[in-house]
Amino acid sequence: GDSVTQMEGPVTLSEEACLTINCTYTATGYPSLFWYVQYPGEGLQLLLKATKADDKGSNKGFEATYRKETTSFHLEKGSVQVSDSAVYFCALTMDSNYQLIWGAGTKLIIKP
Amino acid sequence: ETGVTQSPTHLIKTRGQQVTLRCSSQSGHNTVSWYQQALGQGPQFIFQYYREEENGRGNFPPRFSGLQFPNYSSELNVNALELDDSALYLCASYHREGNTIYFGEGSWLTVV
Numbered sequence: 001g002d003s004v005t006q007m008e009g010p011v012t013l014s015e016e017a018c019l020t021i022n023c024t025y026t027a028t029g030y031p032s033l034f035w036y037v038q039y040p041g042e043g044l045q046l047l048l049k050a051t052k053a054d055d056k057g058s059n060k061g062f063e064a065t066y067r068k069e070t071t072s073f074h075l076e077k078g079s080v081q082v083s084d085s086a087v088y089f090c091a092l093t094m095d096s097n098y099q100l101i102w103g104a105g106t107k108l109i110i111k112p
Numbered sequence: 113e114t115g116v117t118q119s120p121t122h123l124i125k126t127r128g129q130q131v132t133l134r135c136s137s138q139s140g141h142n143t144v145s146w147y148q149q150a151l152g153q154g155p156q157f158i159f160q161y162y163r164e165e166e167n168g169r170g171n172f173p174p175r176f177s178g179l180q181f182p183n184y185s186s187e188l189n190v191n192a193l194e195l196d197d198s199a200l201y202l203c204a205s206y207h208r209e210g211n212t213i214y215f216g217e218g219s220w221l222t223v224v
Contacts, residue, residue, distance in 0.1 A: 032211070043118075043202060043218040044155070051211060089154060093213065098143050098206045099168055100213060102154040 002027045006090045006103035013080055014111050021075040021106050023064075023090035031092035033057075033066055033073040034100070038087045047075075047088070085110045115141065116205045118216035125223050129193050133219045135203030136185040141214075143206035144186045146178060149218070150199045161186060190221075198223045 007022040025031065035047040035057070048057030053068035062077045073090060090103040115138040125131050135144060143162045147155035157170035161180035175191040184205075190197055203216045 034213070036215070043200070044215040046212060046214060049212060098213060099145065099157055099160055100147075100155070100204065101157075105154045 002031070002092065002094065002101050004090050004092055004101055004103040006088075006106055008104070009087075009107035010109050011106060012109045012111065015082055016079045017110075019075070019077040019080045019084075019108070021088055021090075021108070023073045023075065023103060025071050025073065025090075025092050027071075027092060027094065029094055030068075031094050033064070034091045034093070035062070035064055035073070035075050036089045036091060038089065038105075040086070044089065080108075080110050082110045082112055084108060115207070116203055116214050116216040118201075118203050118219050120219055121217065122220045123222070125193050125221065127193055127195060127223055130189065130191045131193060131221060133188040133190075133201050133203075133221070134185065135187070135205070135216055136183075137203075137205035137214075138184065138207075141184050141205035141207050144180055144184075145204045145206075145213075146186075146188045147202040147204060148172070148197075148199045149202060150196075155202055158188070193223045195223050197221060 003026045032051045034049045036044045037047045048059045050057040050066035056065045064075045087105045087107045089105045091100045117136045145160040146158040149155045160168040164180045177189045180186040200218045202218045
């Protein structure tokens with residue numbers, strides 16, 4: 001079945017470091033891909049999305065490109081801040097049912 | 113602002129009791145899904161409603177049930193609560209114009 005695999009955490013970085021969180025997927029069709037962020041004690045917020053191959057989603061300095069050839073949607077940011085500390089979830093949905101299939105989440109810790 | 117509102121935000125119930133969680137969304141959000149997120153884990157799909165009919169269900173027992181109303185609000189009902197039902201319950205709403213799934217802030221349920 002369809003699935004999402006993302007790198008295990010926690011990922012610990014210093015402020016202003018570069019970030020990459022890997023995400024790969026398995027899907028029978030052409031999914032839409034999402035990154036959601038969850039800050040401590042809060043619900044899920046949509047960070048960015050891409051709905052077709054080669055699309056680049058971006059928001060708040062984060063970027064991810066939908067790579068069909070490598071079935072990947074890696075999350076990147078050039079310079080992280082302490083406020084970026086959160087859990088990041090990669091997810092996909094097939095257009096037919098809008099059910100989100102989730103990765104396990106990656107906890108990001110940014111130290112000052 | 114996601115346009116998805118959940119209530120209550122926190123509640124405590126006793127094992128064996130019943131609980132109703134509520135979700136409201138805006139016009140155009142015609143598909144609603146519920147997810148359970150245990151502490152430290154990713155969300156798990158419970159079920160999905162479209163035009164007031166259930167059209168998808170995850171691996172949850174029948175004591176988890178739901179309703180969707182014509183005004184885009186919905187309910188999650190859980191009967192015979194068990195300790196393992198303690199979790200964050202998330203409502204997700206699909207907005208067709210934005211082709212995006214938005215989440216509410218969630219309802220934290222503690223079963224004692």
